[in-house]
Amino acid sequence: MRLLVTGSRGQLGLALQRAAAEAGHEFSGYDLPELDITNSAAVRGAVADARPDALINCAAYTAVDAAEADEARALAVNGAAVAGLAAAADEAGALLVQISTDFVFDGAATRPYREDDPPHPISAYGRTKLAGEHAARRAQRHLIVRTAWLFGDGANFVAAIRRQLDAGATELRVVGDQRGCPTYATDLAGAVIALLEAGTEGIVHAVNAGSASWREFAVEIVRQLGVAAEVVPISTADAARPAPRPAYSVLDASRFRGIVGADLPPWQDALARRLAAE
Ligand SMILES: NC(=O)c1ccc[n+]([C@@H]2O[C@H](COP(=O)([O-])OP(=O)(O)OC[C@H]3O[C@@H](n4cnc5c(N)ncnc54)[C@H](OP(=O)(O)O)[C@@H]3O)[C@@H](O)[C@H]2O)c1
Incomplete structure (x- = not known):
């Protein structure tokens, strides 16, 4: 398959480039500054x-936090630009794959979110990503892959915890009352390729197996690194971040399992591979 990837130097874009090469697909990647997706003529x-x-x-x-004060810009990139991508995909007869997020949900659920659960974002970022889903659905052929809590090459939670530990921190204060699905960009990239190879369309949740609070995630990072540091739970209110976050955004990946025949590996396994790769 010939794949064109926008945002190709982000966490997922970089992982997709490797996954495409391993699976024998042609890859061309674009990112800022050479291709701004808000420039529909260039797209x-x-x-x-x-x-x-x-x-x-x-x-x-x-x-996510900056989007609260900059929703118009976030909407231009996450929403309006996707309409341009959908039109361009239709003109080329291509499938549009839009990556979306657990933040389209409000977090009030008591069981993992399925693809057909009604979205109800509580943050500016979540609203703009939901707008992107709506725009992607205008493409004749589209696949919306919702994922969560991504870690790969770049700025992410694993890198942030590691940076604090490398700086000698022995006590970390980490939010304990938000639960989600930590997901390795490398595994997500493999998931996207597997979904493409299976001819999948519609909405699919793709996350590493299992779930964690941010604190549990941090505890596992500390454990795997073999560092002596205490991870003290704090509340979302204590963290005082500008953007509200869903308290519970675990995604049900049954549809993915049904299509591909297996879950993605447990997030703890994915974390071990990520730490070994650094
Ligand atoms: N990270 C997460 O925890 C997470 C969770 C759930 C879903 N997602 C979704 O997964 C996808 C990939 O996330 P990621 O973590 O790989 O993102 P990322 O590392 O932030 O990469 C995004 C890339 O897009 C580029 N970009 C930003 N604005 C652009 C524009 N107008 N035109 C072209 N490129 C532009 C960025 O460039 P600059 O760096 O120069 O801005 C960056 O290289 C996104 O759709 C995200 O919403 C992410």
């Missing part, structure tokens, strides 16, 4: 030149 030109089988949009305004 159309790039897609027409590459004639991809799938246009995979990994580009996003991912600064």
Whole structure:
């Protein structure tokens, strides 16, 4: 397959480049500054030149807290630009793959969210990503992959904890009352390729197996690194971040399992591979 990836130098884009090479697919990647997805004419030109089988949009305004004060910009990138990608995909006869997020849910659930549960975002970022889902659904052929709590190359929770430990921290204060699915960009990239190879369309949840609070995630990072540090739980209110976050955003990956035939590995296993890769 010929894959065109936008946001190709982000965490998922970089992992997709490796996964595509391993699976024998052709990959062309674009990121800022050479291709801004809000420039729909440039997007159309790039897609027409590459004639991809799938246009995979990994580009996003991912600064969840900054989006609260900058929702118009976040919406331009996460919502309006996706409409341009959908039009370009249709013109090229390509499948549009839009990466979305657990933050489209409000977190009030008491069991893992399924693909057909009604979204109800509580943050600006979540609202703009939901707008992106709506825009992606306008493409004749589309696949929306919702994922969560991503860690790979770049800025992410694992890197942030590691940086604090490397700086000699012996006590970390980490939110204990939000639960989600830590997910390794490498495993998500493999999941996207597997879904493409299976001809999947519609919405699919793809996350590493299991769930954790941020504190449990931090405890496991500390344990795997063999460092002596205490991880003290704090509440979401104590953390006082600008953007509200869902208290519970575990995603049900049954549809993924049904299509691909297996779950992604447990997040603890994924974390071990990530730490070994650094
Ligand atoms: N990270 C998470 O925890 C998480 C969780 C759930 C879902 N997701 C979704 O997963 C996808 C991939 O996330 P990620 O963590 O790989 O993101 P990332 O590391 O932030 O990468 C996003 C890439 O898109 C680029 N970009 C930003 N605005 C752009 C524009 N207007 N045109 C073209 N490129 C642009 C960024 O460039 P700059 O760095 O120069 O801005 C960056 O290289 C996103 O759709 C995100 O919403 C992420």
